[in-house]
Amino acid sequence: MDLPLIVAVDDDPALLAAVERELRTRYALDYRICTQGSTTQARTTLDELAAAGEEVALVLAGEELDGAPGTEFLGEVGRLFPHAERALLIGWNHLGDPDTGDAIFKAIARGRIDHYVVRPAPPPDEQFHQAISTFLLAWAEARRRAPHTIDVIGETWSGRAFELREVLGRCAMPHRFCLAESDEGRALLADVGEPRLPLLVMPTGGVMEDPTDADIARFAGAPIDPSGERYDLVIVGCGPAGLSAGVYGASEGLRTVVIDSGSIGGQATSSSSIRNYLGFPRGVTGADLARRAYQQAWVFGARFAFMQQVTDLTREDDDLVVGIHTGGVVRARAVVLATGASYRRLGIEPLEALHGAGVFYGAAASEAPLVSGEDVYIVGGANSAGQAAIHLAHYAKRVTLVVRAATLEAGMSHYLVRQVEEAPNIEVRTGTEVVDGGGDGWLDHLVLRSRRDGGLETVGAYALFLMIGAMPHTEWLPATIERDPAGFVVTGSELSDGALAALGRRPMALETSVPGVLAAGDVRHGSVKRVASAVGEGSIAIQFVHRLLAV
Ligand SMILES: Cc1cc2nc3c(=O)[nH]c(=O)nc-3n(C[C@H](O)[C@H](O)[C@H](O)COP(=O)(O)OP(=O)(O)OC[C@H]3O[C@@H](n4cnc5c(N)ncnc54)[C@H](O)[C@@H]3O)c2cc1C
Structure with missing residues (x-):
């Protein structure tokens, strides 16, 4: 097979030459490098490449090309090469410029570009190459060509x-x-x-x-059977909150084990691009973030036990005893509950029968390439649904976001509402719900009902992504751990008078009604349901663990 292409377009010959030099010296073994000095020339070349069935991995274009914004040209590229990553080359002096930032935000929201990168400085410019490698990895992952696939x-x-x-x-x-x-x-x-x-x-x-599942977990990261061992700290759940508690606990000298019924990352692994997490200006996939955090905690000495469902929590003298579905137990002086939440089921039988065959709970990241050129529907009005819509819109012909509430603002961050509204192939249907659907081996239609007038409408649909509210993983907890009516764990000053009296002292902020048991992340009543806040709570919990262990 011919090598995939990296294409660079700029009407300034000196700037184009600098980009070409960097691309050729680093990537010419694995990619063909193609440079174009004008958009007219580039359009002709790209048409020819598309007609010949060539693969383009990455297109880079200057901010201004032949008197028009480079984002316009990159937007056209998406139609010919929907899988190519498209990045705008910006001058170093434009970093931090509000107008440039606004133009980038809008171009990403409208699906015209995927990234931006500062033009290369004289070599070696490892920052430029780090960015280019990230774009190429994103292309490889989308094309299922990532390393170790x-x-x-x-x-x-x-x-x-x-x-x-x-x-x-x-x-x-x-x-x-x-x-x-x-x-x-x-x-x-x-x-x-x-x-x-x-x-x-x-x-x-x-x-x-x-x-x-256990075979896979063993292959993924050598799960241990923690039964019988004694730790300073047991963390239940290996999503962002648990990973963060693992990093901080282990790095601060606590003998720490993180136990998960699945593996690393929790809900975040189904997120295709977390754009609001501090320190990742171009966004980061949930899977990548989880992999990095896992390795960080591992090197600090945290131990991990995957595919181990925690089923019980009791106290014996000074120890908290955590029971696992295998019948084993782990003992510790402190426990952090970081079991998060997951999507509610739709409960419509014909659609449940198509789970995995056109109907998906979350999972937008891994299934997105399947929906290229198709009509897809997303049910949900929270950030996860908005983000899935933006991601799927890069692949699908049209994405329809079905929202029960009267407005999107009711459940979605403002920045995502803006992105959804700017995207040309996303339609939002507020006040609407999915009530039926079906297909022969794969989803082919849905029935929608208007909540305003009860009107039914049957629509063709290739895929349905369901993101319909969270249910905390707390059903296994003992009654002594106080929860709100929806099942989320109550902590700190929000504990009931009875729980506060039983505790006999002022509780610490993340402490539950059982001394020594803390809760962090989505599982906690009143939590913000964001990666950053889960990570923050995971780290704060460790400060309280130190205080508990010091008593
Ligand atoms: C598709 C999607 C997109 C999102 N996008 C964003 C975004 O862009 N920005 C953002 O800030 N947030 C986003 N979120 C929200 C964010 O992912 C969550 O807020 C965050 O993952 C919560 O972390 P957590 O550790 O509290 O819980 P979770 O991530 O839910 O992790 C909980 C873990 O506990 C484990 N567990 C549960 N019960 C048990 C048990 N009994 N025994 C052992 N293990 C157990 C689970 O297997 C899971 O791994 C998104 C969520 C989704 C689903």
Whole structure:
């Protein structure tokens, strides 16, 4: 196969030459480098490349091209090469300029560009190359060519093959799926004989026939069986709050174990691009953030136990005893509950039957490439739904956001509302709900009902992404841990008078009604339901653990 292309366009020959020099010296072994001195020339070349079926991985363009904004040209590129990453080259002196920032924000929101990058300085400019590598990785991940990608081969989209894709997603492991009878599937199976499906072909070349979730977790990160051991701190949940508590706990010398019924990242792994997390000006995928945090905690000495469902929490003398579904227990002086929340189910039988076959809970990040050129629907009015809409709009022909509330502002951050409104192929249907739907092996239609007049409408739909409110993972907690009517754990000054009296002292801010047990992140009553706040609470919880252990 021919190498994919990196294309750079600029009408200033000196600036173009500087970009070309950087691209050729670093990437010419793995990509073909193509430079164009005008948009007219670039349009002709890109038309020819598209007609020849070539793959373009990245297009870079100057801020002003032939008297027009470079974002306009990059917007056109998206129609020819929907998977190409598109980045605007900006001058270093424009960093921090409000007008440039505003133009970038709008261009991203309208789907015209994916990124921006400061023009290269004289070599070596590692910042420029770090950005270019990030863009190329985003392209590779979207094209299922990321390093260490696992092939999942199944007989159908749904059933166990879908569950495996979910587990791999939750382990933040890049993967791609193909049907056994597709050309790609047959080629992959050619060397394997007659395996039990679904089958995983590992990046190392090894295969796993119909693996269990625990097999995958073991492969992902050597889960331990923590039974019987004694720690300073047990953290239940390995989402952003648990990972943060793990990093801070272990780095501050606490013997720490993080236990999760799945693997790393929690809800964040289904997020395609977290753009509001501090320190990532171009956004970061939830999976990437989780992988980084996991490695950080691991190097500080935190231990991890994956695919271990915590089912019980009791006290024996000074110890808190955490019970696991295997029957084992772990002891500690302090416990941080960071079990987060997950989406409510829709409960419409014909749609539940198509789970994994056009109907997805969250999961927009990994399923997005499937919906290229199709009509897709998202149900939900919170940030997760807005973000999924923006992400899917890069692939789908049209995205319809179905929202029960009368306005988007009711549940979504202002910055996302702006992005959704700016995107040309996102339609918002407020005051509307999905009441039925179906398809033969894959979703093909939905029935929508207007909450204003009860009117029903049947619409063609290739995929439905459901993001319909959170349910905390607290059903396993003992009654002594106070919760609000929705099941979220109550902490600190919000504890009831009875719980405060039982505690016999002023509770610490994240402390629950049981001394030594803290709660952080989405599982906590009144929490903000953002990655940053979950991370913040995870770190603050450790300060309180120190105080508890000092008593
Ligand atoms: C699609 C999507 C997009 C989002 N986008 C953004 C965004 O752009 N910006 C932003 O700030 N926020 C975003 N959010 C919200 C953000 O991801 C959450 O606020 C954050 O993940 C909460 O972290 P947490 O650690 O509290 O809980 P979670 O992430 O929910 O993690 C909880 C973990 O606990 C584990 N667990 C649960 N019960 C048990 C048990 N009994 N035993 C063992 N383990 C258990 C779960 O398996 C899970 O891994 C998004 C969420 C979604 C779903």
